[in-house]
Amino acid sequence: MNHLPSFPITRRVSWTTVVLLAGVTAVVWSPKASADTAQLQTLMQRNNCSACHLIDKRKYGPNFNEVAVRYAGNAGAVAMLATKIRAGGSGVWGEDMMPPQANVSEADARTIAELILALKP
């Protein structure tokens, strides 16, 4: 490549190309997944789920990635989890009790359940 003159403009153009490609790649590669995860995080914080749950690590309750794995392909899971989120319960993941989260609206509970089940662990 020694015979090619290295003008500053060349470098600037290729740098721009790299940035553009990175941007395009980011848009193409992490489309819904990351947007959904961000929305789920927001809802978890707003509804105080984060006190006991994380998406990728065990805290007090199961992490949401393992919840997604457990109910993958289960058609009734959204409704079941939306109900459980508001009613609480125990015995599925161990003896620990999830207290009722009656402050969570039905709409939020359903959205959270959908977002959990949409996780791709």
Ligand code: HEC
């Ligand atoms: C005080 C701690 C605590 C809080 C707060 C809490 N959870 Fe839980 N959650 C648990 C425990 C413990 C379990 C396991 C219950 C079981 O084994 O049946 C659980 C289970 C779950 C499950 C799996 C249910 C199943 O039957 O597989 C989901 C989904 C869930 N929680 C969502 C939420 C959401 C959404 C919120 C916030 C609105 C929330 N949790 C708030 C402790 C908590």
